[in-house]
Amino acid sequence: MKREKDRKSIILVGMMATGKSTVGVLLAEALGYELVDLDRVIVEREGKSIAELFAEGxxxxxxxxxxxxxxxxxxxxxxxxxxxxxxxxxxxxxxxxLEGGYVVALTATEEAILERVSGDKNRPLLAGNAQERVRTIMEERRDAYRFAHCTVDTTALDAAEVSRHILMHYRG
Structure with a gap:
């Protein structure tokens, strides 16, 4: 496996509200890497919000x-x-x-995710009953993140702790 000196990109995956964006900022700062928020890239390129793109097609x-x-x-x-x-x-x-970098899956409990997204209107998949939708999405994606090189449960950790954990694994 390549090490940090090889500048292999880190790809953060996981359910909404597991900390990908926040942890991404800390990792980019720690490594001097470019931060790419894929949703932000899509919004800028398409000129429409994620919710608009979902509504459109x-x-x-x-x-x-x-x-x-x-x-x-x-x-x-x-x-x-x-x-x-x-x-x-x-x-x-x-x-x-997997071909493009070091994949890290961030996870959290259903309760933690619900607490983190409460009141967020920018999540089109949570329209309606948020608790029911989070439970359904978590069930549908239960095995979807298992391919990652590393998995970190963010439920009881702050972003700095998650970042340190990832860096420890990434650096070997």
Missing amino acids: GESHFRRIEKEALERELQGEGKIISTGGGAVLAPGNAELM
């Missing part, structure tokens, strides 16, 4: 756009790529990520 439409953005961002090295929670769902994305 449904989840499959968004996943196609997301896969294209992921392929582009996996080019090069020395990046921290924070993906959307469902980025692992499109066929072939897990393989792309």
